Amino acid sequence: MVKADAEFEEYEALLDKAYEQLPDKLFESKRFKLPKGYSVIQGNRTIIKNFGDVSSTLNRDPQHVLKYLLRELGTSGNVEGNRAILQGKFTHYVINDRIKEYVDNFVICHECNRPDTVIIREDRIDMLKCSACGARSPLKSL
Structure with a gap:
């Protein structure tokens, strides 16, 4: 039982560390108009x-x-x-x-539906990179 408590506390510490590394934009609640x-x-x-x-x-x-x-x-x-x-x-x-x-x-990001994105070019392909969740998705060329 003591071992399980120690593992749980270690898990909690790692989870807190992961939350600290997430970008602040992810927690903003302003609405995109x-x-x-x-x-x-x-x-x-x-x-x-x-x-x-x-x-x-x-x-x-x-x-x-x-x-x-x-x-x-x-x-x-x-x-x-x-x-x-x-x-x-x-x-x-x-x-x-x-x-x-x-x-x-x-x-709009295809994963998290937030407008915090930029268009980047990778190997002759335009990609939509989300600043909030870090997702990348290919775009159709214009």
Whole structure:
């Protein structure tokens, strides 16, 4: 019985040591809010007025987000300052739906469902690396 108690105490000490080594982000409880793109249609172009804010909220390169949007919408466009200009008329519902798809595919961790991720490149493959749980998962190329 004494041996079992000593083993249990050793197990508890190892468990406490493991908890101390976990990143602090894992225990934060702030909620990730999906950013909304505010768009305006001018002539035959759609302008996303807060595109820079959206990409910075997602912690992603604006060119990466734009490349995804352009591919999904089947159009061309570019970034000018804080806004993105797309050729064609797109409602804000369509744009925000594509932003949500981008978040699901390229921002949210596939293991722990947290937004604390970065895109890294390993052996010509883009990987989604989670800062909270340490998981890595391959991404589809754009």
